[in-house]
Amino acid sequence: xxxxxxxxxxxxxxxxxxxxxxxxxxxxxxxxxxxxxxxxxxxxxxxxxxxxxxxxxxxxxxxxxxxxxxxxxxxxxxxxxxxxxxxxxxxxxxxxxxxxxxxxxxxxxxxxxxxxxxxxxxxxxxxxxxxxxxxxxxxxxxxxxxxxxxxxxxxxxxxxxxxxxxxxxxxxxxxxxxxxxxxxxxxxxxxxxxxxxxxxxxxxxxxxxxxxxxxxxxxxxxxxxxxxxxxxxxxxxxxxxxxxxxxxxxxxxxxxxxxxxxxxxxxxxxxxxxx
Amino acid sequence: xxxxxxxxxxxxxxxxxxxxxxxxxxxxxxxxxxxxxxxxxxxxxxxxxxxxxxxxxxxxxxxxxxxxxxxxxxxxxxxxxxxxxxxxxxxxxxxxxxxxxxxxxxxxxxxxxxxxxxxxxxxxxxxxxxxxxxxxx
Numbered sequence: 042x043x044x045x046x047x048x049x050x051x052x053x054x055x056x057x058x059x060x061x062x063x064x065x066x067x068x069x070x071x072x073x074x075x076x077x078x079x080x081x082x083x084x085x086x087x088x089x090x091x092x093x094x095x096x097x098x099x100x101x102x103x104x105x106x107x108x109x110x111x112x113x114x115x116x117x118x119x120x121x122x123x124x125x126x127x128x129x130x131x132x133x134x135x136x137x138x139x140x141x142x143x144x145x146x147x148x149x150x151x152x153x154x155x156x157x158x159x160x161x162x163x164x165x166x167x168x169x170x171x172x173x174x175x176x177x178x179x180x181x182x183x184x185x186x187x188x189x190x191x192x193x194x195x196x197x198x199x200x201x202x203x204x205x206x207x208x209x210x211x212x213x214x215x216x217x218x219x220x221x222x223x224x225x226x227x228x229x230x231x232x233x234x235x236x237x238x239x240x241x242x243x244x245x246x247x248x249x250x251x252x253x254x255x256x257x258x259x260x261x262x263x264x265x266x267x268x269x270x271x272x273x274x275x276x277x278x279x280x281x282x283x284x285x286x287x288x289x290x291x292x293x294x295x296x297x298x299x300x301x302x303x304x305x306x307x308x309x310x311x312x313x314x315x316x
Numbered sequence: 317x318x319x320x321x322x323x324x325x326x327x328x329x330x331x332x333x334x335x336x337x338x339x340x341x342x343x344x345x346x347x348x349x350x351x352x353x354x355x356x357x358x359x360x361x362x363x364x365x366x367x368x369x370x371x372x373x374x375x376x377x378x379x380x381x382x383x384x385x386x387x388x389x390x391x392x393x394x395x396x397x398x399x400x401x402x403x404x405x406x407x408x409x410x411x412x413x414x415x416x417x418x419x420x421x422x423x424x425x426x427x428x429x430x431x432x433x434x435x436x437x438x439x440x441x442x443x444x445x446x447x448x449x450x451x452x453x
Contacts, residue, residue, distance in 0.1 A: 080367030118327035205360025
């Protein structure tokens, strides 16, 4: 069975495109919103032009900081990794240029691992560094619906569902919340996020979830209230103080979440980025 | 030798080298309905891909099972080789392998400075080893 789709729709009329695609793919859940991320190389080049690379080095870990938001365009190949690298290296050399190029290299690194491992990346790459054999195998309904009752996490989930995109740090918060605070298997979370992201890519997505989980890294990634406020506070609603799962030191969190199976470095500040 | 350009979702670039190299070849994309359903792909991704496709001149967009659609087109258009891009995506690779049983496949690799497959399994080590290549034009 093959059916040809229309190609005569106007790119500018995104509502009409959405309506048409809904009729062609009736099995797809309709979130009702249009994503602000417009598909195509032209839109990608416009975004590249407005990206202030010089601010990236200092601001990229902040949810309201300067990030390129080019991931949908790179993942879907509208812009090629190598042309972005060449573009960045033409800018005056700075920490920002190095930081941006190293993020491009992360993407290539994940692809190299995926290329070599194939669909084995869908399973634990390494033994987890904290106990995980009791983790739930399916994603709890309240997480899928964004009704966990924790306003910060629900906000991130709604951003993801309504736009098909999240800041990298926000992805890490959500992944850590799902895997370590809610004790859900990383695979269930990764499959869920993959399905929602415009830039869904098994390499970057699933291997990052494994990085958070500690099956592709030396330790689990966790965050606390202080970190969340520092990097995401301006965009997220405050959470109720009572019963706040994040309002602890890293030592306390490790004790609560992992029962001593893993202890963080005494200095205790969680990195904003992968290491 | 009639060629067919087959785009996959990881390479939706109207200016890709393969488009320049095979300027006269028909260009196709297939929305793989079973894959979209199995992975529960959300509408934002489908719309993004569709919008990206509309920028590719004379693209033909299909819906169905990828390999079956391509084999039908190969037959109808008397195609003798399919031109496409490499991706690590195991599902797309599976379709490529399946197709290769019946027809020649020309694949354009992803381009980045270091394609060392014996890569370390930690990014910090990878970066220490290859930082200079990445930061050199």
